[in-house]
Amino acid sequence: MAEKVLMKGNEAVAEAAIRAGCRLYFAYPITPQSELIEYMAKILPKVEGIFVQAESEVAAINMVYGASGTGRRVMTxxxxxxxxxxxxxxxxxxxxxxxxxxxNVQRGGPGLGDIQPAQGDYFQATKGGGHGDYRLIVLAPSTVQEFADMADLAFDLGDKYRNPVMILSDGLLGQMMEPVEFKPYKTEDELKQLDEQHFDWCMYPNEDEPNHHHHEINSLEIDPLVLEQHVIKLGKKYDLIEKNEKRFEEYNISDENDVVVVAFGTAARIAKSAIDELQDAGKSVGMIRPITVWPYPYEAIKNVLHDRVKKVVVCELNLGQMVEDVKLAVNGKIPVEFLGKVGGILFTPDEIKTKILDK
Amino acid sequence: MEIIAQRPKSLTDLQFTYCPGCTHGISHRLIAESMDELGMRNKMMGVAPVGCSVFAYKFFDCDMAEAAHGRAPAVATGMKRARPDMHVFTYQGDGDLAAIGTAEIIHAANRGEHISVFFVNNAIYGMTGGQMAPTTLPGMKTSTSPYGRDEKDIGYPIQACELLNSLRAPYFIERVSLLSPQDIIKAKKVVKKALQFNKEERGFTFVEFVSTCPTNWGMEPVKAMEWAKENMLPFFPVRNFRDRSVEGGE
Known part of the structure; x- marks a missing residue:
């Protein structure tokens, strides 16, 4: 087994990304993710990688667009x-x-907000955020180890579906130190394979006729009938992702559950403490923790609502965003209650326990 | 029979979408001919802008990316950094480069990115139908400056070459015009020089084309060229601003 090292989430995910074959990173400094950009600035040049501190977030994501168009693994x-x-x-x-x-190492909002952990960007990440009909694959870690592991997963999913992938973390997971175990670095052969896997569509050195290629990296289709087909095709891809990639954790789920909690990320790890304490006191509470918040594991929630379960409690570090998806999953069958904390404040396990025990 | 003129290999056989008398076709051709002559086509990646030349990604027969409005220099940065063994150019209009994309062009130039930027300045937003551009001349009427550009209210036109020339990193900066056959022959030499420097990995190269927009200026093409000579060239003088390949060239 590999050695465990004590690291901040921001640094761990950066190291894991490099191990996953990421050699291109473009970003702009912002708290509470600064350790991530600093780690990349320090390490990437040592592994023949490219680090550019962009002039803006807008420029950074467009550098990502250009680099991705060449088929190489890239992150911001x-x-x-x-x-x-x-x-x-x-x-x-x-x-x-x-x-x-x-x-996204989320902080409190809206506007400039503050620099403490929050989950207020759930809607933005899972329901759109940018213009037009599209979906991001969104992964939500709840430990530093999982945050790091998701770098590898995010690149694999991105390459598999040719789709942007977001890791929806927060200031707590970014700043907190926990022991982490890393996967080995990709070998030279594996890196070469990664580099060439997209040669059927990406920009790369050309040849003369008859093997000349003209690849276009483009989202414009001015003819509505062509754009219609393009968007329908995107929709089919999203259907496939929904079919294949839903991930969730069941925690303390059993036939004895009176209440089921649904929480993701940092909120879920606090909820786990509450659930453990209640279990010790003889009260059985289970939890569904969505790991992909898009595609959302609706069925996973629906499947644990047996007759004994009296209510569902949703805990989030926002005013109530994922709770809308939980209500879709529960579909009015039993009450769905919400516990939220905002402004970068975390709830305590006691507050969650009180909400669970509330009649 | 000897072929004395033909479509450059670096252009596809698609028909241009430009208006009659528009100079985009000329600047496309100058770039494509230079790519052919320098043997760069197979290692070239281009970035198209948003504006009239939005379909440039279909017209240049090399790998092409279509960028968001103004972001071409950032996209080009990502491309060049990801594949340093290839060459990269952007093709941008005045709204794209000197308004919404001001930050991207200044910082790409300031980093000295090894890319070539071709900047088409015709003092107007063409594709959206003739609105005021950052390079619209004082007093010039457009659909969003219907009483003429009032420099006291909205400022003076931005002079991109002069602006970039204040930075230390760029290797080559020159403004050319496309307003007569002689000008076009001169412009070709400058385009080829910029791409030659690009091929040799010398640094950031920038060529501005003083161009026309007969449709949105409401003029016959020949009249538009005459108008540009009289009105644009005084504000946008044709000259070399920076050439690090020659002594005293900066």
């Missing part, structure tokens, strides 16, 4: 206000079927 990261600025570029990436990894 930011925090909430910066992610808003990237939304234009994210829509273009999606429209042009380009893979890329975008990390």
């Amino acid at each position: 990261s930011s925090s909430s206000p910066g992610i808003s600025l990237k939304m234009e570029g994210i829509s273009y990436l999606a429209g042009a079927n380009l893979p890329a990894v975008i990390i």
Whole structure:
């Protein structure tokens, strides 16, 4: 087994991305993700990688667009206000079927907000954010280890579906140190394979006729009938992702559950403490923790609502965003209650326990 | 029979979407001919802008990316950094480069990115139907400056070459015009020089084309050329601003 190292989430995900074959990173400094850009600035030049501190979030995501168009693995990261600025570029990436990894170390909002952990960007990440009909694959880690592991997964999913992938983290996971175990670095052969996997569509050195290629990286289709087909094709891809890629964790789920909690990311790890304490006190509460918040695991929630379950409690670090998806999953069968904290404030396990026990 | 003129290999056989008398076709051809002559086509990647030349990605027969409005220099940065063994150019209009994309062009130039930027300045937004551009001349009437550009209210036209010439990193900056056959022959030499420097990885190269827009200026093509000579050239003088390949060239 590989050695465990104590690292901040921001650094761990950066290291994991490099191990996953990411040699291109473009970003702009913002708190609370600064350790990530700093780690990339320090390490990438040592592995023949490219680090560019862009003049803006907008430029950074467009550098990602250009680099992704050449078929190579590329990443950017930011925090909430910066992610808003990237939304234009994210829509273009999606429209042009380009893979890329975008990390959002969420902070309090709206506007400039604060620099403490929050989950207020759930709607933006999972329901759009940029213009037009598109979907991001959105992964939500709840530990530093999972944050790091998701770098590899995000690149693989991005390449598999030619789609941008977001890791929806937050200031707590970014700043907190936990022991992490890393996968080995990709070998030279594996890196070469990654480099060539997109040669059927990407920009790369050309040849003379008859093997000359003219590849276009583009989201524009001025003819509505052509654009219609393009968007329908995107829709089919999203259907396939929904079919194949839903991920979730079941925690303490059993026939004894009276209440089921649904929470993601940092909120879920606090909820786990509450659930453990209640279990010790003889009260059985289960939890569904969505790991992909898009595609959303509606069925996973629906499947655990047996007759004994009296209510569902949704805990989020926002005013109530994912709760709308939980209500879709529960479909009016039993009450869905919400516990939220905003402004970068976390709830305590006791607050969650109180909400669960509330009649 | 000897062929004395034909379509450059670096252009596809698609018909241009430009208006009659528009100079985009000329600047496309100058770039494509230079790519052919320098043998760069197979290692070239281009970036098309948003504006009249939005379909440039279909017209240049090399790998092409279509960028969001103004973002071409950032997209080109990503492309060049990702594939340093290839050559990269952007093709941008005045709204794209000197208004919405001001930050991207200044910083790409300031980093000295090894790319060539071809900047088409015709003092107007063509594709959206003739609105005021950052390079619209004082007093010039457009659909969003219907009483003439009032420099006291909205400022003076932006002079892109002069602006970029204040930076230390760029290798080559020159403004040319496309307003007569002689000008076009001169412009070709400058385009080829910029791409030669690009091929040799010398640094950031920038060529501005003083161009016309007969449709939105409401003039016959020949009249538009005459008008541009009289009115644009005083504000946008044709000259070399920077050439690091010669002594005293900066």
